[in-house]
Amino acid sequence: MIIPALDIINGKIVRLYQGSYHMETSYGNPVSLLRQYICQGAKMIHLVDLTGAQNPSKKQSSLISQLIREATPLSKIQIGGGIRNTTDIEFLLKAGATRIVFGSVAVTKPEMVRKWFEYFDPNHLVLAVDIRISSTKDRKIAIYGWKKETNLKLEQIIEEYYTIGLKHVLCTDISKDGTLLGSNISLYQSICRSWPKIFFQSSGGVYKLTEISKLRCAGVKSIIIGRAFLENKFTVAEAISCWQNE
Template structure:
């Protein structure tokens, strides 16, 4: 599945370069882009509340709820950014979101988040792992918008949540995100081979249509694409055709 990504700061669509809030490009109104992507065939959209990710007290709840209502049932919504408790998840699911993305909190408060996997349907939760990759054996998790690197390895966190029913993982190679420098195909081949029962989503670096067939062949179930769509490298429709023709 091709999943267009929309990152939102102060009600506007932006792209951050390498996660830096100081290096952002503004792309305008989220509503018009959502409609455009849906009209081009997107069946799922990935929304990130960057204000909420930076400060949970500044989550853009009103805007997010409006966007979800305008999107469903034409397309499903996967959303992350500043999720800090079960009530946040419950509210978003009730408003119509399909999946909730859990990032830093899954690392910093695993006891709490594991309970969420028992309370909610695991199919509604996505574990987001942002990686600093030093070698095939050394892939460390970064948190808080990549500002802090942990000693936790990719294998450790996946196994920890796999034990409580983990179904979906969004995996980002930090060195690729927002760069249009190409995807880390070998990373996705590796993790899909290691955990064949998990649905992995790739994120970061896609800039050519030829990458889409390679990524699908790696075994992933979804490709999150942001900047390439915003900068018109290719359309959502073209990307979906490449996925379907693989």
Template sequence: MIIPAFDFFEGKIVRLYKGNYLNIKYYNINLNELLLNYERQGVKFLHIVDLSGTKDVKKRQLELFKNIISYTNISIQIGGGIRTEEDINILLELGFKRIVIGSSVITNQNTVKKWLKKYGPNKIVLALDINIKNSIKKISINGWLKETNFTLEEIIDLFSSENLKYVLCTDISKDGTLLGPNFLLYKEIVKKFRHIKFQASGGISNLSDVLSLKKIGVNNIIIGRSLLEKKFTIGEALECWQNG
């Protein structure tokens, strides 16, 4: 499905360029109105990132998110600085349908395995953000500031034994650029890991990108900047996906 994305920093909708907080763009959008329109057109899921919570867990924007949940019936998955079971419980109690786990997948592997068992594969999404060098897909964490020695394939293999279902995979070099997604990456991992429902994210700039990802076999496409900047409408994206 098509999953519109919204990043929030200090209460405002923003986009970062390649994850850089020094390269931030603000958007003046009536979110309530926009989500009503999305709901009418058939959007089933949203993706929200708490950039304030990612930088500092004490600054998690819980009141803002509680407000968003109160005025939309669209299911929402949320990520950003989620590091403890308490974090997960708070967000699920607020009404979020899926929790997106990033850095902890690398730094607390056994804990994340326990979460997959406890909450089930339908509630947990692993966010694996990668830099590709010499065809090696190295995972970066901590808001993409730290590159690890773990590869994308290693981590998917590691968590597949825990019935892993959802993986949000982002090529960092593409994120926020509107330069098109890394089609080769998704083609490769969709073929290799047929049991995973991949969420493709980063670089989507036009309807042709949407169509190509659908043909590759990606289950979900997360679209942020293109929709915010009206490169195409949500209606056009949904139609493209359905008819692809």
């Protein structure tokens, strides 16, 4: 599945370069872009509340609820950014979101997150693993809007939650995000081979249609694309066609 991404700061669509809030490009109104993507055939939209990710007390809940209503019933919504507790998930599911994406809290409060896999249907939960790859090829998890790097490795966190029912993982190579420099194909080949029962979503770097066929061949079940759509490198409809024809 091709999943267009809409990252939102203070009510506007933006893209950050490699996750930096100091390297932000604005692209306008989220409602109009959402409608465009759905008209082109997008069956799921990936929303990121970047304001909420930076400061959970400033979540854009009203706007997010509006976007979910706009999408229904033609498209489903996957939403992340500032998910810190059970109430956040309950609110978004009640508002009509299909999947809830969480990352930092999986590192900082693993006991609580483990309970989520008992309380909620795992199909509604998406573990976001944002990684920085060092010169030694270690894949370390970054949290809090990518501002803090941990010593936790990608393999460790996936395995921790895989044992209790993890089904969906969104994996981002931070060095590729928002760059239009191409995806880390070898990364996705590696993780899809290691955990064939997990539905992996790739994120970051897609800039031409040939990347889509490479990623699907690597084994990912979905590709999240943001800047390439915003800058008209190709359309959502073209990306969906490429995915289906692979």
